[in-house]
Amino acid sequence: MAALVFPDFARRGDAEEELTITDPRTGEVVGTVICTGDGELRQTVDAARIAQALWEQAPAESRGRLLREAAEVIAAHADELADLTARETGQAQTDARACVFAGVAALRRFAELGAVHGGRSLAGVSTASDYTRFEPRGVAVVLTPWTDPVAVACGLIGAAVVTGNAVIHKPSERAPHTGLRLGRLFSDVLPPDVVQTVVGGPGVGARLVGDPMIDVVAHIGSSATGEVVSRLASVTGTHVVRANGGNDALIVDAGLDPRWCAREAARGAFANSGQLGTAVERIYVHRDVAEAFLTELTAAATQLNESGELAPLVDERMCAHVDEQIRDAVANGARVLVGGEPDPGPGCGYPATVLTGCTPTMAVMREETYGPVAPVQVVDDFDEALIAAGNDRYGLSATVLTGEIAHAQLAIAELQVGSVKINNVFGGAPGASSQPRRDSGLGFAYGPELLDELSVAKLVHLAAPGVHR
Structure with missing residues (x-):
């Protein structure tokens, strides 16, 4: 099969570094992409901030509807995404296809959960209302691994988008073609710049995480990278969610x-x-x-x-x-x-x-x-x-x-x-979530609680003027 080239989507910006991916089964070249350069990263973040300010104004139900449409588009391209995953990572075609549909299921699930994701009322005085409300954090950087690249990306992107965030997705440098194609499919449905994809190695990820205009970082990958993410984010105060390595x-x-x-x-x-x-x-x-x-x-x-x-x-x-x-x-x-x-x-x-x-x-x-x-x-x-x-x-x-x-x-x-x-090594209900401990991560990276991680709670006290008792 011919090597892949993404002349329009990947070869933009001012970067010189290339990523060439080979098929781990055969050693044949899958394709080459140009890494995102510093100038383009700056433009990407600026565009995300503008898009996010408009996107959060859309009703949650409307965001969920578009996310459901994105799920259907991705499902229609399941074979193509599975083929890219198999060629870049070596995963069996049937397993790769199953993981694509796991991602589709996650998008559908978050599309439904987003519309009912709300705060809670509080018991205050009878003449006032007290409650909490969730608001999007802003611009989310999503860093995903090469293992199950579509499923993992769909979960994080879906949760971020449905809660009103804009997303900058950097897929693993071992599976950039899969990430780029997935990003194109999201962009075909969602408003411009709500989901953007950048490609590159650790340097690109580090520059994104260290950008003071980023509001939240969600990372799934190695513990070593997760530690770097946390250290970079600590300088800017960016909220971090990460599910990292294990020694199960x-x-x-x-x-x-x-x-x-x-x-x-x-x-x-x-x-x-x-x-x-x-x-x-x-x-x-x-x-x-x-x-x-x-x-x-x-x-x-x-x-x-x-x-x-x-x-x-x-x-x-x-x-x-x-x-x-x-x-x-x-x-x-x-x-x-x-x-x-x-x-x-x-x-x-x-x-x-x-x-x-x-x-x-x-x-x-x-x-x-x-x-x-x-x-x-x-x-x-x-x-x-x-x-x-x-x-x-x-x-x-x-x-x-x-x-x-x-x-x-x-x-x-x-x-x-x-x-x-x-008594079941891979047992678990759909939508389950947990908090990894120690070097394995921080916060909820899966399940309904991920919506909370990608939101901030605001406390509201609403009283009539002149009435304080």
């Missing part, structure tokens, strides 16, 4: 079917080659079931590797990062049961890998791997597993497989993470 633990309790536990572990660790924020990153298995569990997990990984269905890693840099963590683990005593070497040939394939004999000091247990790796540590009892799972600088989510209600309740109470899942 899976606890496998005694008394369960090892095959079922292994299937859950494989699903959590290997889905999209582990390139998910809520992927299983480390496993603590009870000694009573450890041998049978490892046998079944190894078989599941072997079957996945032989099927050819495993997605590649997004690029060579990610492949090298995953391989480095595995080599470090082996050098410090871990044993590879399956996988452990990059795939030969073109592209950035890495096999599903199972490690045993892992210890807390290994990088693969301490840091987010973001690859198809299942590192396993055997523990003597549930309490040991719970302590080990909680000893971490991240706090995104965790999963516990157990048949003991007391163990489930203990995990819910003691695990300091934003989301605890019992």
